[in-house]
Amino acid sequence: MLANTPSLDLVEFIETQILPQYASFDRAHNMEHVTRVIRRSMELVKTTGADINMAYAIAAYHDLGMCGHRADHHIRGGKILAADTRLRKWFSPEQIKIMKEAVEDHRASASRAPRSIYGKIVAEADRDIDTQIVIRRTIQYGLSNYPELDKEGQWQRFKEHLDNKYSKDGYIRLWIPNSPNAIKLNELRNLIAQPDKLREAFERIFTEEST
Numbered sequence: 278m279l280a281n282t283p284s285l286d287l288v289e290f291i292e293t294q295i296l297p298q299y300a301s302f303d304r305a306h307n308m309e310h311v312t313r314v315i316r317r318s319m320e321l322v323k324t325t326g327a328d329i330n331m332a333y334a335i336a337a338y339h340d341l342g343m344c345g346h347r348a349d350h351h352i353r354g355g356k357i358l359a360a361d362t363r364l365r366k367w368f369s370p371e372q373i374k375i376m377k378e379a380v381e382d383h384r385a386s387a388s389r390a391p392r393s394i395y396g397k398i399v400a401e402a403d404r405d406i407d408t409q410i411v412i413r414r415t416i417q418y419g420l421s422n423y424p425e426l427d428k429e430g431q432w433q434r435f436k437e438h439l440d441n442k443y444s445k446d447g448y449i450r451l452w453i454p455n456s457p458n459a460i461k462l463n464e465l466r467n468l469i470a471q472p473d474k475l476r477e478a479f480e481r482i483f484t485e486e487s488t
Contacts, residue, residue: 301344315333331368331375331376342356408468439469439475
């Protein structure tokens with residue numbers, strides 16, 4: 278019978294030793310983000326039959342690579358997980374290999390499907406395809422990483438990012454059929470296709486985030 282909650286000692290380890298590291302990352306990859314990815318991963322375990330301890334640990338480690346450059350954070354994160362010998366208390370070498378690959382495969386811009394159900398779970402859970410969350414995170418990232426841009430520059434970066442990633446021609450891929458994200462992605466695409474309404478949403482949240 279599959280467990281419906283992660284091991285208590287694993288949870289204690291993750292909450293005291295791993296999650297606090299997210300406090301030093303940008304606002305789009307902070308504690309709020311990782312806890313949301315963990316929660317969504319736990320929900321997806323119920324429908325996929327995956328090992329809940331593996332899915333939990335993968336979600337917790339998935340963005341630790343943000344301690345370096347964002348572009349290769351998924352590769353760095355996989356290495357961090359694989360090198361953490363403390364995980365051997367709960368997982369076999371084969372499980373750790375699968376978990377490392379899942380962290381490597383979680384990035385939205387990946388052109389191929391994740392190599393296991395665990396990669397699909399964390400990739401899906403990492404997709405914050407809630408229109409308001411996407412808008413806020415994109416603005417937060419722009420303000421944190423491109424402080425030299427004025428408001429119009431931030432708007433152009435914001436609009437280009439949403440179009441490149443989330444539009445009908447964007448690179449984002451969903452790997453679990455009929456997931457809640459599929460409906461949310463269609464809602465976001467409808468907004469992207471209406472520039473005036475998208476600008477209204479940008480203006481409101483930009484004001485909140487820049488004051």
